[in-house]
Amino acid sequence: MASRTQPPARQQAPAAVTLVVGEEEFLVDRAVRERIAAARAAAGDDGGDLHDVEASTLTPGELATLTSPSLFGGGAIVIVRDAQHAGKEIAADLARYATSPPPDATLVITHAGGAKGKALVGDLTKAGASVTECPKLTRPSERAEFVRNEFRRAGRQADEGAMRALLDAVGTDLRELASAVGQLASDTEGKITAGVVARYYRGRAEATGFSVADHAVEGRLNEALEQLRWALATGTAPVLINSALAQGLRLLGRVGAAGRGA
Structure with a gap:
């Protein structure tokens, strides 16, 4: 049946x-x-x-x-x-x-x-x-508790040093803090520490269209996506990223077309 x-x-x-x-x-x-x-x-x-x-x-x-x-x-x-x-x-x-x-x-x-x-x-x-x-969060302890809860929502573990480092790097805006936690949860593995936050935000300062393209043409997809997110977050125009990617692909094409002895 x-x-x-x-x-x-x-x-x-x-x-x-x-x-x-x-x-x-x-x-x-x-x-x-x-x-x-x-x-x-x-x-x-x-x-x-x-x-x-x-x-x-x-x-x-x-x-x-x-x-x-x-x-x-x-x-x-x-x-x-x-x-x-x-x-x-x-x-x-x-x-x-x-x-x-x-x-x-x-x-x-x-x-x-x-x-x-x-x-x-x-x-x-x-x-x-x-x-x-939804009261206004004005005290540092309240914002730290917010970040702690965001990591829990994302199913990730972070120590107290990571939370302090994230607050120092991002500031007090809750929307930006929530976005930062989401990106860290997506782009990193293992327990999130102050060192992980420091490395991640150093990448933010270095993110440009060319860094996205360099990682992409080298086949480093995770790093390319990380750089892409930071580049967009810091105001890099998408057209500049596309231009850098196109330039990288043209260079690969020229290298691939060249003879072995070239």
Whole structure:
């Protein structure tokens, strides 16, 4: 008897209403992206229509329209940003929605925190919204903990010296720190130490279109890709990299075409 293939199980649906509170832009953006991805994964398709709006531009009753099911089936994902700027009627709409959200819709609300619009945060929390805190990271210890958590997310081990070296090399911008951790995790092997970070960032200073081309024509793919990432990150124009690669390939062609005694 032929076996029947079962459809893949849907992942657990995310909270119907999520409130992301804080001023750390990178963490807020990441939280929003993760909620969108979770909603789509739970739906087993594209998750329905995606609407990304500013709270200050919403009109009374518009939220109900945005969260309504699509004409082609499927639910809706609605992002309402900067809810601290919502007028009284819109704030009331958001709080009322959170008390009884409709099925097949995901609402994510961002709020900077602080005194402005504070009542809305309380109303949404009381209504059962899932709350994600994204406070500004201002202390060195907080940024070090962020880097530590980024290495954990990447599934890599790094010692304290590596974290201090990375903070010294990159600075305090969380988006750049997260990108640097991702590149180190991708381009290195074994435990990441201060020495590994130092070697890697020395390569950043040396990255040019010609260094990319040199590594590529020598067949050193990993090094070429590493240099390419740094060259782009430091502002090298892609056209210059292409030109260097073309020059390297032309040189290989000339050498290959030359006679053995040449």
